[in-house]
Amino acid sequence: MKPYTAALLCGLGLAAVHPGSAEAQVPETSVPAQDRTGVELTVYGDGTTLVKDRRRISLQRGVGLLAFQGVSGALQPETALLRPAGEGPAFRVVEQVYDFHTLGRDTLLRSAEGGNVILVTTNPATGEEQRQEARLISARNGSVVVEVDGRVEVDPPGRIQFPALPPGLRAEPTLSARLDAEGSGEREVELSYLAGGLSWRADYVAELPAEGGDRLDLRGWVTVTNDSDTAFPEARLKVVAGEPRRVSQPPQPQMRTMMMKSLEMAAPAMAQDVAEQAIGGYHLYDIDRPVDIAPRQTKQIELLGAPTVAFERQLIAQAQPYLFRSRVGELPEEAAEIVLSVKNDEESGLGMPLPGGVVRAYQRDASGAMQFLGEDRLNHTATGQEIRLTLGRDMDVPVRRRQTEFQRVSDNVWESSHEVRVINGKGQPVTVILREHVGGDWEILQESAEHTRFDATTPEWQLQVPAGGETVLTYRVRVRM
Numbered sequence: 037m038k039p040y041t042a043a044l045l046c047g048l049g050l051a052a053v054h055p056g057s058a059e060a061q062v063p064e065t066s067v068p069a070q071d072r073t074g075v076e077l078t079v080y081g082d083g084t085t086l087v088k089d090r091r092r093i094s095l096q097r098g099v100g101l102l103a104f105q106g107v108s109g110a111l112q113p114e115t116a117l118l119r120p121a122g123e124g125p126a127f128r129v130v131e132q133v134y135d136f137h138t139l140g141r142d143t144l145l146r147s148a149e150g151g152n153v154i155l156v157t158t159n160p161a162t163g164e165e166q167r168q169e170a171r172l173i174s175a176r177n178g179s180v181v182v183e184v185d186g187r188v189e190v191d192p193p194g195r196i197q198f199p200a201l202p203p204g205l206r207a208e209p210t211l212s213a214r215l216d217a218e219g220s221g222e223r224e225v226e227l228s229y230l231a232g233g234l235s236w237r238a239d240y241v242a243e244l245p246a247e248g249g250d251r252l253d254l255r256g257w258v259t260v261t262n263d264s265d266t267a268f269p270e271a272r273l274k275v276v277a278g279e280p281r282r283v284s285q286p287p288q289p290q291m292r293t294m295m296m297k298s299l300e301m302a303a304p305a306m307a308q309d310v311a312e313q314a315i316g317g318y319h320l321y322d323i324d325r326p327v328d329i330a331p332r333q334t335k336q337i338e339l340l341g342a343p344t345v346a347f348e349r350q351l352i353a354q355a356q357p358y359l360f361r362s363r364v365g366e367l368p369e370e371a372a373e374i375v376l377s378v379k380n381d382e383e384s385g386l387g388m389p390l391p392g393g394v395v396r397a398y399q400r401d402a403s404g405a406m407q408f409l410g411e412d413r414l415n416h417t418a419t420g421q422e423i424r425l426t427l428g429r430d431m432d433v434p435v436r437r438r439q440t441e442f443q444r445v446s447d448n449v450w451e452s453s454h455e456v457r458v459i460n461g462k463g464q465p466v467t468v469i470l471r472e473h474v475g476g477d478w479e480i481l482q483e484s485a486e487h488t489r490f491d492a493t494t495p496e497w498q499l500q501v502p503a504g505g506e507t508v509l510t511y512r513v514r515v516r517m
Contacts, residue, residue: 062101062214067091069106069267073224076272077234077329078320079260081391085234087111087268089227095125095217102213107134108266109209110232117228118213124223131214135206145175148198155184157194167197209266233264234329236275238339238393240414242376242425246400252347252376256339256390258321262329270326273337277319277391277416310339312388319389319416345385350375351468353435353458357475357493360515361450363442371429372458372468374410378423390423392416397427432461433468433501445514451481453512460501470497470509476517483511 071091078086085108093102113134120127155168170184170192181190211227236258243253258275262268311322323337351372358364376397380386397409410427417423441453458468475493483497490496501507 062099063096064101064103064212065094065096067093067102067104072269074272075268075270076274077268078274078276079234079236080276081236083232083235085231087227087229087231089229090121090224091227092222092224094222095127095215095220097125097217097220099130099214099216102215103206104211104213104227105206105208106266107209107211107227107229108231108233109264111209111211112230113211115230116211119226119228121224121226125217125219125221127215127217129213130216133212135210135212142175144198145172145180145196148172149175152199153182154197154199155182155192155194156197172196231264233266234260234262236260238277238391238414239336240393240395242395242397243406244376244397244399244409250346250348251344251385252378254340254342254345254386254395256341256393257336258323258339259334259336260327260329261334262331265331267331268329271329273323273327273329275321275323275391277321277389310337314389319391321391339391340388342385345378346383348377350377351430351433351466353456353468353470355437355456355470355472357473359437359439359454360452360472360474360478360513361517364439366439367437369434369436371431372433372435374427374430376423376425376427378425380417380419380421380423387419389419390414390417395425397425433466434459434461435468435470440510441512448517449514451512451514453482454510456509457506458499458501458509459506460503462503464503466501468499468501468507470499472496472513474513474515476515478516479514481512481514483509485509487511 071093072089073092074090076088078088080086087108089104089107091104111134113132116132116134118129118132149172151172153170153172155170157166157168158164159166168184170182172180173183173188174181179191180196181188182192183189184192211229239257239259241255241257243255245251258273260273260275311324313320313322321339327335327337329335352375353370353372359367378384378386380388380390392413392415394411395414396411398406399409401407412425412427414423414425436457436459438455438457439452440455441451443451445451454472456470458470460466471490471494473494478493478495480487480495485497485499487495487497495513497509499507499509
């Protein structure tokens with residue numbers, strides 16, 4: 037075989053085989069990515085992707101090899117399933133081989149170890165190329181070791197040519213399937229498999245109204261990142277919120293498996309080309325239009341638009357449990373937290389399962405320019421649940437805490453008195469929620485304002501603070517651990 041033959045085989049995506057091997061006796065037909073009739077991607081939150089790749093093939097009666105080129109480089113071989121689609125000759129899959137060792141400098145050199153190569157050097161005086169046969173001993177750690185004319189050389193000068201393409205190398209990741217066809221003719225097949233390389237997340241943008249407004253504009257995006265070298269043109273894209281349980285497997289260069297079933301559900305504020313479905317305990321979002329996903333690319337697709345979502349803006353100050361079981365005195369001043377509260381229901385302008393992601397909040401200033409207010413992470417939120425987002429602290433509403441008395445009654449009982457001073461630097465009155473995370477079994481012995489029970493370990497007070505003024509809360513609490 038001439039030296040240029042290896043490059044020619046590389047360009048065609050064919051692998052040279054040993055003349056005596058079984059594969060040499062079976063005709064191989066290439067099925068390039070251009071023969072795709074459709075591709076569907078279902079991307080999970082942990083980076084696992086279910087690929088359904090439809091292609092048109094030509095079958096010959098009897099046993100033959102089909103080489104599906106352009107599959108994902110992170111394909112998991114044991115999950116690959118080739119099955120018929122539509123009408124055509126029946127066939128049986130006898131064997132499948134995944135070649136992920138693609139053609140490149142390092143793989144070419146390592147595959148040729150122990151064989152003969154040709155060293156090509158150029159005479160600097162005449163420009164004439166000189167060729168000399170050598171044996172490739174090793175190609176590891178960036179160094180090439182050859183034996184030439186009875187001597188061993190490391191990183192010889194010039195370039196290396198190969199008399200043939202080493203067996204098992206492909207120009208791109210390829211899945212080869214040995215089929216036994218009952219007849220000849222064309223038909224469609226679907227190759228499905230699990231792979232890595234693709235990931236997705238949800239990103240949200242919330243535009244808040246001016247002070248006093250109670251409706252925000254919420255926009256959601258599906259952000260898809262393709263870290264692989266595989267292109268998926270005009271793909272039908274689906275993304276799944278939730279992470280199915282998987283059985284641990286030994287480390288492999290590919291991803292893992294899962295099973296699923298679906299049930300259609302309505303999604304009132306989804307984008308027009310997005311449909312939401314339930315999948316067992318998870319939720320699937322179907323982008324109902326073709327999406328081009330190029331290699332090494334991040335793309336955003338509209339998920340939802342909810343322009344009038346009812347929300348409540350709250351100011352919350354919270355104390356930590358250590359204040360109630362030790363002597364602390366006066367604490368550093370802290371501003372009250374800004375918390376947005378939204379009920380995920382139709383009455384509030386939502387009412388659909390929301391995938392987890394980061395919500396970034398903005399508001400227009402007096403000149404109309406958009407300003408960033410803060411961000412928080414939204415967990416997967418089912419219909420009917422409450423969404424709570426903490427955006428930062430309101431510097432106009434500082435809170436000052438002072439422990440005025442502390443007493444250890446016994447080994448597991450403490451009593452302490454506290455003063456909480458809330459200052460309002462705004463031009464209008466505000467309501468500040470105080471949540472004292474006492475912990476343990478607690479009892480309020482005295483208080484200047486009536487509390488409610490936020491949860492089992494936390495009393496809560498709602499304080500009305502006048503514009504430009506302050507409100508002081510005092511209370512005494514007993515804690516038993």
